[in-house]
Amino acid sequence: MDQERLYALLAREMAGELTAEEANTLQQLLQQYPDASYIREVFAQNWVPAGKQYGPSQVQQLLEKHQLRLQAASLPEETPVTDIAPPRKVWKLYTAIAASLLVLVSLGAWFLRQRPAQKPAPLAQLVTAKRMRSQILLPDGSRVWLNAGSKLDYPEQFAPHSPREVHLEGEAFFIVAADAERPFRVYTKAFRVHVLGTSFNVRAYPLEDSAVASLVQGAVEVILNNDSKQVVALRPNEKLTIPVHPVTTEATTAAPIPTMAALQKSKLTLVQDSIIPETAWVQNKLAFKHLELEKVVVMLEEWYGVKIDFRNNNKRKLYFTGVFETESLEQVLNAMENTQSFTWEKDNTGKIWIR
Structure with a gap:
């Protein structure tokens, strides 16, 4: 695999055994796996191997031991280089490479664990008062019409290679820009809608006793109360009406998840x-x-x-x-x-x- 080849070449580079051809291959792999560049730098800067916590003196001892392994594996300068190295030299060389590879793999795992998680993009919010309707173009090119008394939360930028997610309270009509790598998801308190590229309407006001998803074009899946076992697929010109318990100012218990039998699927x-x-x-x-x-x-x-x-x-x-x-x-x-x-x-x- 490319990653294994990458770590092996990094180990050979550390052992001073990298050929010109291997150096070119290493540069290509470093471009393909940019995280390895960080691992390379971390190792070069005397960072601690994965899974352990060491003090400054222990770190120095580990590095000295690793350098001794590399030196032991290297041929002396005055020794002529032959096509076939003595068996003991070969064993030492590949033992050092294996040790370097083990340290690099461990360090890579440590580095990936220590890298801070990617912060979610800042959220923006569009709110429409009664008697008002709004229209907005989302960062991915999708267009949304927001009906009166509604609220839409969405990120200022959608993350690459991740689902595009928005949260709706009220009613909105969506024309979603197609992106097979980033499915579009609309979350409401009653259900969520999954879509790749289509136009549909969602009505989910908190004071109403039902929520409705209506599909105009394309195809969507409606997942009830975020329960992946309750999924309803809609085709063009179909709508799904879901009974819900309207929100009141009085204290209430959690609303039960509607059963499939309670749903109403009909034509537009x-x-x-x-x-x-x-x-x-x-x-x-x-x-x-x-x-x-x-x-x-x-x-x-x-x-x-x-x-x-x-x-x-x-x-x-x-x-x-x-x-x-x-x-x-x-x-x-x-x-x-x-x-x-x-x-x-x-x-x-x-x-x-x-x-």
């Missing part, structure tokens, strides 16, 4: 023309299809930055379909009120009441 459907409710917000359109009024209310609160509540809880389970773009909150409520299924009013504080 158009509400009109080419509008998909799950991603319409990216086009600044408010769209919902056969959705309970209590969930429509949550969307209206985020979209318009208001508070809405029910005076009549029986109205919560009414279902509505609609697409709105430039309409005001009053126009949206009036349009739904025209179905004669409920009425609404605004109190002195500006809060909306459904009755």
Whole structure:
């Protein structure tokens, strides 16, 4: 193997037996394995071999012993160099090389253990308030749209040869730059999404009773609660709805992991023309299809930055379909009120009441 060859050449270099051809090979291997350059320097600077702690005098004794082994293995200057060295000289030479190789390998292992771990890249955060939507280009070229009342944590730079990881609270639409060596991962409190290059939507607000992953293009895997045994693969135009326990201000026990039977996998459907409710917000359109009024209310609160509540809880389970773009909150409520299924009013504080 190349690494074994590298250590053998380093040992021969220390023994003074390196040929010109081997020197060229050594330089090529040092470029291929840059860590070995550090090992070479560390050894040359009288560092301690792996696995032991020595004082200055003990370090000096070890180095002197190692130098004596090398000298014993070297041929005297006045001795003519022949093609075949005497057996005892050969044995000494390769014993010294083996000893050097052992020290180098041990020192390499020690060096790798002692090298400080790579610090994670500083995190950046994008937060959108209610009524606001934002768009950002991540360091890898992936593009993210962040819906109202959402938060995205991401590194200022993605590490090379490592997964690209972001953390989401709320809703975001992703168009991920393809990179087979660095899979893209979106973490939420309910699940995480694994992807190589695709476009998808994730909705995971802390106050909602479900989280949804919707795939537009490509392929993704949804891993529930970071449990690698619960994996759901999505194909284009599919979504996965996961029941969760909404976060409240009261003390609660840990939410149970949803079972596979509790999941709802379904197709993305158009509400009109080419509008998909799950991603319409990216086009600044408010769209919902056969959705309970209590969930429509949550969307209206985020979209318009208001508070809405029910005076009549029986109205919560009414279902509505609609697409709105430039309409005001009053126009949206009036349009739904025209179905004669409920009425609404605004109190002195500006809060909306459904009755």
